[in-house]
Amino acid sequence: MSIENKVVLITGASSGIGEASARLLASRGAKVVLGARRDDRLRQIAEGIEEDGGQAAWRKLDVTDPQQNKDFVAFAKERYGQVDVMFLNAGLMPSSPLSALKTDEWDRMVDVNLKGVLHGIAAALPEFTAQKSGQFITTSSVAGLKAYPNGAVYGATKWAVRELMEVLRMESAMEGTHIRTATIYPAAIQTELLNTITDKGAKEAMNQTYDSYQITPDRVASVVAFAIDQPEDTNVSEFTIGPTIQP
Numbered sequence: 685m686s687i688e689n690k691v692v693l694i695t696g697a698s699s700g701i702g703e704a705s706a707r708l709l710a711s712r713g714a715k716v717v718l719g720a721r722r723d724d725r726l727r728q729i730a731e732g733i734e735e736d737g738g739q740a741a742w743r744k745l746d747v748t749d750p751q752q753n754k755d756f757v758a759f760a761k762e763r764y765g766q767v768d769v770m771f772l773n774a775g776l777m778p779s780s781p782l783s784a785l786k787t788d789e790w791d792r793m794v795d796v797n798l799k800g801v802l803h804g805i806a807a808a809l810p811e812f813t814a815q816k817s818g819q820f821i822t823t824s825s826v827a828g829l830k831a832y833p834n835g836a837v838y839g840a841t842k843w844a845v846r847e848l849m850e851v852l853r854m855e856s857a858m859e860g861t862h863i864r865t866a867t868i869y870p871a872a873i874q875t876e877l878l879n880t881i882t883d884k885g886a887k888e889a890m891n892q893t894y895d896s897y898q899i900t901p902d903r904v905a906s907v908v909a910f911a912i913d914q915p916e917d918t919n920v921s922e923f924t925i926g927p928t929i930q931p
């Protein structure tokens with residue numbers, strides 16, 4: 685089964701990479717289920733997809749709440765009868781130097797970028813295990829591969845999700861449940877991600893980078909589509925994607 689008719693759940697689908705992925709996958713015949721906190725945006729995106737002839741449903745989701753993740757998966761199953769792909773994409777990046785001690789923001793990044801992914805795994809894994817198939821994809825970052833000043837905690841959460849994806853696939857292979865996993869490492873992508881930065885110096889530095897080079901989120905969406913589109917016995921594990929001119 686390729687993308688067509690697959691039921692693809694997307695967290696962080698109200699903007700940026702999640703929104704672009706929902707639109708692209710729906711245009712290629714997937715049934716997409718959108719989750720995020722801004723339900724007005726979700727409704728608008730889902731309506732747009734349906735107007736274009738695609739299939740989309742949405743449900744308000746805060747990934748930090750384990751029960752809401754379970755409800756999100758149950759909603760998708762009730763709506764479309766199955767769950768094939770869980771794209772764990774929700775995230776935020778309030779960058780700052782460690783010395784600024786923005787501990788509330790550290791907590792928030794761990795809660796959303798890391799624990800949110802764990803809650804999503806916990807919600808969908810029982811379905812995938814029961815049906816002996818399924819795919820998790822997560823949006824890490826180039827900050828999950830390389831250290832950057834102002835990005836310690838963000839980078840730590842993004843390093844961690846890679847481990848989750850790879851071990852999940854290995855364990856699933858050992859258990860005979862055939863779950864595929866992929867990790868995507870985007871560089872500078874034009875989205876709303878920088879809006880969460882409160883540290884003045886970090887914001888200026890990041891704005892400078894993103895003003896110099898960025899590509900649109902539909903480019904990342906095409907990588908998500910590529911990972912889903914592989915035959916069931918084929919796992920593509922990791923992709924780095926960013927502007928050609930980014931050092």
Ligand code: NDP
Nearest residue numbers: 696698700701720721722746747774775825873875876877
């Ligand atoms: P956006 O800010 O446009 O999207 C972030 C998404 O995450 C939004 O849909 C937001 O929805 C959602 N989100 C945030 N907190 C929560 C929460 N508690 N529960 C549910 N959803 C939540 O940025 P991007 O599209 O860029 O970000 C998507 C992913 O890509 C993130 O994981 C980010 O770290 C990663 N990334 C982005 C890069 C870039 O340059 N843009 C580079 C590398 C990685 P809402 O606020 O409605 O809940």
